[in-house]
Amino acid sequence: MARIALCQVNSGDDPEANLKLVHDGVETAVAGGARIVVFPEATMARFGRPLAPVAEALDGPWATAVAATAAEHDVVVVAGMFTPAGDGRVRNTLLITGGGHHRGYDKIHLYDAFGFAESDTVAPGTTPVTFEHDGIVFGVATCYDVRFPELFRALADDGADVVLLPTSWGAGEGKRDQWEVLVRARALDSGCWVLGCGQSDPAATGVSANPKAPTGIGYSTVADGFGRVVAQAGAAPEVLLVDVDPAVSAQARTATGALANRRL
Template sequence: MPRIALCQLNSGDDAEANLDSVRTEVARAAARGARVVVFPEATMVRFGRPLAPIAEPLDGPWASAVAETAREHDVLVVAGMFTPSGDGRVRNTLLVTGLGKHLGYDKIHLYDAFGFAESETVAAGSHLVTFEAEGTVFGVATCYDLRFPELFRCLADDGADVVLVPASWGAGAGKREQWELLVRARALDSGCWVLACDQADPAATGLEVNPKSPTGIGHSMVADGFGRVTAALGPAPETLLADVGAAEAIHARGVTGVLANQRLSGGPVGRLG
């Protein structure tokens, strides 16, 4: 049962300063027994600034420095960064590094909603990512991916018992309620633990809020396979630690039957017409 840290922070415009924050928070989390340390989407730099000039590959300086930090503290780190896409845009990538891993997940569902057009500057990914660490199979998803239950079902079908969801959730009327509902719903309809790590709310620490960019609302949270919230944070920068494991997810799926009884994903139900 690995201990997982959700490090809710505010990313700024300076990738090097944000890297220093990662180093500091990894050291603190490891000292508290964390084996997996999760940071928000856009940890490398916040949204609301040009992304192409700072995008780097997974073997570039920024990701390599995070990998070295993970090795130093013998943990696995998940953090949002931006990698080149090859068409002038970037990919919104989750770096997964440490404990013998170094890979990335490119966000599949882009945030073309609520007046924001992520696809103008970001190219969509196309592959799910699961990996094993500390005897547990993890899946990963990013922010707007939360609105698509089939992604979480697919991760569970691929063996995930825990899904990590870094985010930089957009603020606005009803958005906190949607965030909390969606985290719980994705846990319930996949039977997985869902651990969602959001950017802290800039307003909570006196930082300027960019109304045209999703820069976080805080309220990182942990939900079990029954959709119950077992831990949550407020809007300000803070770290949450949670001990989760496969046994609880297996139990939840056994009770609810959410994978065994599904019929619209490769099951026997066809379509008319």
């Protein structure tokens, strides 16, 4: 069993100011007993601003500061940041730090959809990532990745019972419905717990945001391997705590046969 905190926040334009969101979120999560603390995609700096000027390597000051917070509280922190890609673009990276880990996952599927072209400024990753903590294997995925079941099945094949899914979901008609359906569907596809941690809705807290950029809708959602919604946040900033039992993943895979009965 693992207690995981989803810290649904509104990140702003300034990476330094967003470090305070991380520090405060970790303190709240640890007070609630969390061992893993998850923040949204683009926690370092929100979409809708130039990303190349803020991108840093995983050994740069921003990731190092997050690592120090994780070490101070003896937790694993997963948070969205941007790293240089080397071609003038950046990579949309999930930082995984604490508990002996300090590594990144580069978002594989880029959000070239609904009139937004993430690939103009972001280079894609290529490699799925898992890590182990407290005897549980975790996979990671980012936002638009949730539309691609193959990734979640690959993470399950690599031993993951839980997938952490930071996101900065784009607003629009039907988008919340799609978000909830996709989180539940990927849980059913893979038999994994899927924990989607989103940026909160700027409108819910009166924060101004670029209306053309995917800056969040809130509604962080947790589904187990049977596709059941176990916990969900509202639209505003919130720390959502959930206890995850990896045995449920094994039960779901046995019951549905969704992995064992594959033919393609």
